[in-house]
Amino acid sequence: MEIATSPLLTDLYQLNMMQAYLDHGEVETATFEFLVRSLPAERGFLVAAGLDPLLDYLETLRFSEDDIAWLASTGRFKTNFLDCLATFRFCGDVHAMPEGTIVFGHEPILRITAPLPQAQLVETRVINLLHYQSLIASKAARMVLAAPDRLLVDFGLRRAHGGEAGLMAARASYIAGLAGTATLLAERLWGIPTYGTMAHSFIEVHDDEATAFETFASSRPEHLTLLIDTYDTEAAARKVVALAPGLEARGIRISGVRLDSGDLVALSKSVRHILDEGGLGEVTIFASGGLDERDLARLVASGAPIDGFGVGTCLATSSDVPALDCAYKLQVYAGVARRKKSTGKATWPGVKQVFRRYGPDGRMAGDAVSLEGDAQQGEPLLQPVMRAGQRVVPRETLATCRQRAADNLARLPDSLRGLEPKAPYPVEIAPALSSLADEVDRRLGLKAPAAP
Amino acid sequence: MEIATSPLLTDLYQLNMMQAYLDHGEVETATFEFLVRSLPAERGFLVAAGLDPLLDYLETLRFSEDDIAWLASTGRFKTNFLDCLATFRFCGDVHAMPEGTIVFGHEPILRITAPLPQAQLVETRVINLLHYQSLIASKAARMVLAAPDRLLVDFGLRRAHGGEAGLMAARASYIAGLAGTATLLAERLWGIPTYGTMAHSFIEVHDDEATAFETFASSRPEHLTLLIDTYDTEAAARKVVALAPGLEARGIRISGVRLDSGDLVALSKSVRHILDEGGLGEVTIFASGGLDERDLARLVASGAPIDGFGVGTCLATSSDVPALDCAYKLQVYAGVARRKKSTGKATWPGVKQVFRRYGPDGRMAGDAVSLEGDAQQGEPLLQPVMRAGQRVVPRETLATCRQRAADNLARLPDSLRGLEPKAPYPVEIAPALSSLADEVDRRLGLKAPAAP
Numbered sequence: 001m002e003i004a005t006s007p008l009l010t011d012l013y014q015l016n017m018m019q020a021y022l023d024h025g026e027v028e029t030a031t032f033e034f035l036v037r038s039l040p041a042e043r044g045f046l047v048a049a050g051l052d053p054l055l056d057y058l059e060t061l062r063f064s065e066d067d068i069a070w071l072a073s074t075g076r077f078k079t080n081f082l083d084c085l086a087t088f089r090f091c092g093d094v095h096a097m098p099e100g101t102i103v104f105g106h107e108p109i110l111r112i113t114a115p116l117p118q119a120q121l122v123e124t125r126v127i128n129l130l131h132y133q134s135l136i137a138s139k140a141a142r143m144v145l146a147a148p149d150r151l152l153v154d155f156g157l158r159r160a161h162g163g164e165a166g167l168m169a170a171r172a173s174y175i176a177g178l179a180g181t182a183t184l185l186a187e188r189l190w191g192i193p194t195y196g197t198m199a200h201s202f203i204e205v206h207d208d209e210a211t212a213f214e215t216f217a218s219s220r221p222e223h224l225t226l227l228i229d230t231y232d233t234e235a236a237a238r239k240v241v242a243l244a245p246g247l248e249a250r251g252i253r254i255s256g257v258r259l260d261s262g263d264l265v266a267l268s269k270s271v272r273h274i275l276d277e278g279g280l281g282e283v284t285i286f287a288s289g290g291l292d293e294r295d296l297a298r299l300v301a302s303g304a305p306i307d308g309f310g311v312g313t314c315l316a317t318s319s320d321v322p323a324l325d326c327a328y329k330l331q332v333y334a335g336v337a338r339r340k341k342s343t344g345k346a347t348w349p350g351v352k353q354v355f356r357r358y359g360p361d362g363r364m365a366g367d368a369v370s371l372e373g374d375a376q377q378g379e380p381l382l383q384p385v386m387r388a389g390q391r392v393v394p395r396e397t398l399a400t401c402r403q404r405a406a407d408n409l410a411r412l413p414d415s416l417r418g419l420e421p422k423a424p425y426p427v428e429i430a431p432a433l434s435s436l437a438d439e440v441d442r443r444l445g446l447k448a449p450a451a452p
Numbered sequence: 453m454e455i456a457t458s459p460l461l462t463d464l465y466q467l468n469m470m471q472a473y474l475d476h477g478e479v480e481t482a483t484f485e486f487l488v489r490s491l492p493a494e495r496g497f498l499v500a501a502g503l504d505p506l507l508d509y510l511e512t513l514r515f516s517e518d519d520i521a522w523l524a525s526t527g528r529f530k531t532n533f534l535d536c537l538a539t540f541r542f543c544g545d546v547h548a549m550p551e552g553t554i555v556f557g558h559e560p561i562l563r564i565t566a567p568l569p570q571a572q573l574v575e576t577r578v579i580n581l582l583h584y585q586s587l588i589a590s591k592a593a594r595m596v597l598a599a600p601d602r603l604l605v606d607f608g609l610r611r612a613h614g615g616e617a618g619l620m621a622a623r624a625s626y627i628a629g630l631a632g633t634a635t636l637l638a639e640r641l642w643g644i645p646t647y648g649t650m651a652h653s654f655i656e657v658h659d660d661e662a663t664a665f666e667t668f669a670s671s672r673p674e675h676l677t678l679l680i681d682t683y684d685t686e687a688a689a690r691k692v693v694a695l696a697p698g699l700e701a702r703g704i705r706i707s708g709v710r711l712d713s714g715d716l717v718a719l720s721k722s723v724r725h726i727l728d729e730g731g732l733g734e735v736t737i738f739a740s741g742g743l744d745e746r747d748l749a750r751l752v753a754s755g756a757p758i759d760g761f762g763v764g765t766c767l768a769t770s771s772d773v774p775a776l777d778c779a780y781k782l783q784v785y786a787g788v789a790r791r792k793k794s795t796g797k798a799t800w801p802g803v804k805q806v807f808r809r810y811g812p813d814g815r816m817a818g819d820a821v822s823l824e825g826d827a828q829q830g831e832p833l834l835q836p837v838m839r840a841g842q843r844v845v846p847r848e849t850l851a852t853c854r855q856r857a858a859d860n861l862a863r864l865p866d867s868l869r870g871l872e873p874k875a876p877y878p879v880e881i882a883p884a885l886s887s888l889a890d891e892v893d894r895r896l897g898l899k900a901p902a903a904p
Contacts, residue, residue: 002454008637009615011607012648015636020671026657070640076674120653127610128618135613155463158579159775161587161768162616163461166580184467185460188522196464201572201782204790205478219472222528229794231896261794289797290777313775316613322774323611323765330653338656342681342713345741444683 004164007063007088008070010124015071018117019081028334030116031351032123033108034130036326043321044421045412047141047405048097048109049172050133052395055386057125058090084117092118094386097354098396100137100175100405101381102412104427107354107369109134111382116333123328131326132165133172139293139318140176141409143311145417146297151308153195154181155288156316169316175401177409182310190398195310197225197258197286204230210239217243217252225256225286228271233262237271241278256284256307264289265304272305284308292319297419337440348429350436354381364411370430456616459515459540460522462576467523470569471533480786482568483803484575485560486582488778495773496873497864499593499857500549500561501624502585504847507838509577510542536569544570546838549806551848552589552627552857553833554864556879559806559821561586563834568785575780583778584617585624591745591770592628593861595763597869598749603760605647606633607740608768621768627853629861634762642850647762649677649710649738656682662691669695669704677708677738680723685714689723693730708736708759716741717756724757736760744771749871789892800881802888806833816863822882 003009021027036046063071063085071077071085092114103109110130112119143152154173157166170186180193187194198216206212213226228236237257244254257275259267264287275283287299288310299306313319329347330338339349350371355378359365368376385393415422455461473479488498515523515537523529523537544566555561562582564571595604606625609618622638632645639646650668658664665678680688689709696706709727711719716739727735739751740762751758765771781799782790791801802823807830811817820828837845867874 002456003619003637004455004615006637008640009609009619010636011609011634012636012639012646013634013650016648016672017650017654017668020654020668021657023671024667026667030653030657032653074639116657120651123651123653124610125615128612128615131611132613157461157463158576159583159778160580161584161613161774162620163456163577163580164614164616167455167461168614182463182465184462184464185455185458187464187526188460194464196466196468198465198469199572199575200792200794201482201484201575201790202469202472204782204792205473205482205568205785215476215478216469216472219475220468230792232793261797263795317769317774319774322613322769322771326611330656333657338653340652340656340682341684342652343715345713 005057005060007061007067010121014121014123015077017120019077021117021120022080022084023078027115027117029113030119030330031111031113031332032119032328033331033352034110034126034326034328035108035347036103036105036134036324037345037347038105038325040321040324043138044416045138045425046103046134046324047137047176047408048101048103048134049099049137049175049401050130050168051096051099051110051385053133053168054110054126054129055094055391057129058092058094058122058386059389059391061088061090061122063088089389090114090118090122091389092386093384093388095382096385097381098383098404099401100403100408102364102408103134104367104425106348106427106429107367108352108382111351127326127328131324133168135318135321135324136169136172136315137176137405139315139321140173140178141405142293142419143296143315144177145409146293146419147300147309150296150300150306151286152178153308153310154178154183154315155310155312157183159313160316166316171398173315174398176405177402192398195223198227200227200230200260203227209236210243213239213243214247217247217254218250221252223255224252225258226254227258227260229259229261233259233267234270234274237274238278240283241274241280244278244280254280254283256286258286258288260287260289264299264306265302268304268306286310288312290314293419337436339437339440341441348433348437349440350433352433355379356381358411362411363413364425366426366428368428368430369433371432371436374430374432376430457509457512459513459519462573466573466576467529469572471529473569473572474532474536475530479567479569481565482571482782483563483565483784484571484780485783485804486562486578486778486780487560487799488555488557488586488776489797489799490557490777492773492776495590496868497590497877498555498586498776499589499628499860500553500555500586501551501589501627501853502582502620503548503551503562503837505585505620506562506578506581507546507843509581510546510574510838511841511843513540513542513574515540541841542566542570542574543841544838545836545840547834548837549833550835550856551853552855552860554816554860555586556819556877558800558879558881559819560804560834563803579778579780583776585620587770587773587776588621588624588767589628589857591767591773592625592630593857594745594871595748595767596629596861598745598871599752599761602748602752602758603738604630605760605762606630606635606767607762607764609635611765612768618768623850625767626850628857629854644850647675650679652679652682652712655679661688662695665691665695666699669699669706670702673704675707676704677710678706679710679712681711681713685711685719686722686726689726690730692735693726693732696730696732706732706735708738710738710740710762712739712741716751716758717754720756720758738762740764742766745871789888791889791892793893800885800889801892802885804885807831808833810863814863815865816877817865818878818880820880820882821885823884823888826882826884828882
């Protein structure tokens with residue numbers, strides 16, 4: 001059974017609610033929106049990602065005979081529900097911000113309009129796919145801003161939370177501007193460039209380090225990067241210098257060396273010096289080892305002569321912010337706007353659009369969240385991507401998404417480009433939206449309307 | 453293509469190293485060990501998990517014709533390597549701590565002994581599977597200790613890092629002692645009990661809350677838990693009281709109510725009062741909403757009358773510690789012990805065993821890490837689980853793993869039972885191991901041996 005596409009990869013309550021909706025004929029059209037409620041203090045902006053895998057999920061969501069037989073065997077569900085699952089096809093409409101779009105709190109990233117049971121069923125996986133990829137694209141974008149001219153490579157698969165996470169981290173971070181990944185399956189699936197050096201074990205297998213370098217070089221002469229921190233980094237750099245002429249004579253050029261531990265500022269400087277003195281001025285220095293964007297910024301600011309970074313655990317787990325306060329919330333059912341008012345978790349009702357304005361310098365100047373159709377200035381960010389369960393725009397290449405992220409990052413206000421956001425980006429809740437919220441609250445007989 | 457079982461779900465460098473090993477006939481037996489180097493300050497102990505899915509991976513690891521054709525098309529690999537992949541079967545031996553075992557820093561959790569290229573190839577997925585599940589089992593165990601007599605349910609799928617993570621979190625947290633999960637696929641795959649209530653959207657769809665409760669009750673009368681925080685929690689509790697007699701007359705008993713926001717101490721007390729006054733003393737109160745183990749401990753200590761908790765994001769992302777400092781390290785190759793000495797990342801060489809001693813009260817009293825075969829007191833924790841690529845012990849049920857975790861937790865010293873560990877658990881590096889490390893260092897011509 002494939003986990004990623006199983007319709008049972010959902011919360012039990014989705015099926016319980018579907019059963020109840022079917023029992024009571026509550027199958028009118030509903031609109032749900034996926035959004036991040038408020039940004040964590042560590043993030044000045046987010047980058048939307050994960051749409052294309054989500055559309056694949058929606059297009060192919062099916063309950064197999066086995067799935068239905070198993071659901072029947074649990075004794076929890078009635079025939080009307082099981083019959084409905086047998087022919088289930090997602091036939092809703094989807095509007096979304098394209099992948100690579102910069103997004104802020106309270107802004108819907110995706111909107112699903114479908115018969116209520118369908119729109120409800122997909123909730124869990126909608127959040128699961130969009131949250132994680134947007135989380136990682138956002139983390140990766142900070143790394144790109146922190147080390148703009150360095151080669152950045154995702155090394156995160158091993159400590160990512162499971163296989164799908166590792167794979168999706170490669171995808172999301174590539175969209176956000178990383179050069180590539182170590183994860184081979186990401187190259188196979190999406191053509192993301194892969195990078196690979198060697199592990200400490202390769203060095204340790206050999207009785208001496210120089211032999212290890214030479215052995216590896218003779219088998220893997222392309223993009224040859226030697227790992228030099230297994231025992232004594234500077235000594236290893238001198239071995240690299242000593243080996244270079246012999247390799248050169250065999251037509252093998254050393255491309256780079258990699259540091260994975262120790263004081264990277266001091267070591268990169270001394271290694272650079274050793275390499276330069278040894279005539280290896282073109283050999284690059286690549287560093288890794290638990291680095292996050294603050295480390296990258298610090299290393300860049302220190303003048304450490306590091307040409308590229310492998311970023312692993314901090315990237316693939318978004319270690320400082322491993323989750324966002326996101327939700328997939330009902331906005332309209334049967335033509336009537338809805339909202340919840342739970343303390344600290346209220347949402348704005350209605351079918352929304354996000355309008356983005358730009359200043360004369362082309363930079364982002366402010367967003368307005370309003371109702372779809374409201375006459376707001378600015379570029380509407382949510383676009384139709386699926387109608388009646390079918391994609392209405394061609395599948396975007398990752399290159400397109402990546403270019404969009406780069407364009408978006410270039411238009412980010414200076415106040416948001418640093419690792420500590422200087423001022424929150426202005427996101428206005430338009431009057432049309434506040435009025436609708438008041439109206440919903442009056443209808444529900446709730447107390448004075450409160451801003452979410 | 454199924455992600456979870458793809459042999460390409462690995463780092464490019466594993467294949468690069470395999471190519472080099474094959475080229476040079478470096479196919480002698482290697483032993484690698486998976487361990488967490490040192491525990492984070494927030495964890496006094498860890499719980500090993502993930503072994504059974506890893507053994508499945510090792511048993512079924514195959515390169516399909518498609519995989520090999522694609523690898524060939526990259527132009528990176530030679531025929532000797534591609535031919536080797538076509539017939540690849542993992543044929544190594546595996547020793548491991550059984551799932552549910554409590555483990556500390558520097559203690560190998562798993563050991564793989566196999567021809568070097570095989571043992572190297574599997575590194576990425578070994579770490580990926582064991583790290584995440586042990587991370588989550590460890591987090592879940594803290595929750596169990598913090599709220600020992602409450603019903604604890606995993607609600608983490610939506611914000612877990614991808615689908616596999618959500619599923620594995622359900623599994624690992626059940627091993628550690630949670631009562632179950634909301635993730636339906638975990639019930640299908642492993643028989644883990646599932647729990648489900650209702651979402652706010654279900655309430656909002658209906659024009660009034662009481663109608664929503666009644667509609668849901670009539671379709672889902674079993675284990676009926678009503679979500680009462682959508683608008684006004686106390687008012688909703690009074691609606692529950694008002695509805696109960698009518699439902700009772702139809703044979704429907706309200707099992708519980710759920711709070712998902714607000715001041716859970718105050719609200720649980722007032723809701724308890726309302727329910728008790730209304731004759732619903734047996735209706736339980738279930739709480740959720742971004743809770744971690746510190747929240748659980750605080751709520752329990754406050755006397756909040758909460759019978760159970762849904763734990764989601766904090767559990768499935770292990771939010772305070774989203775990754776452990778773990779590694780899969782070469783210990784022996786071709787009969788010779790190996791170690792790396794990278795700053796801050798040195799490991800102890802040799803094929804190791806962990807010996808656990810217990811005090812007269814049956815509690816864990818101290819561990820010794822030594823060489824396999826060393827005459828140490830205590831219970832050896834690493835057991836043979838696979839030989840020549842085949843399981844040598846029957847697949848354990850989750851019930852067995854769960855019982856082991858419960859037994860282990862019961863034997864934890866008091867100093868480690870609180871959320872703030874009072875003193876580190878004593879893990880001794882036995883003289884046999886230090887001697888071997890010295891010997892390896894002398895052989896490598898390294899400076900004075902340093903403790904890892």
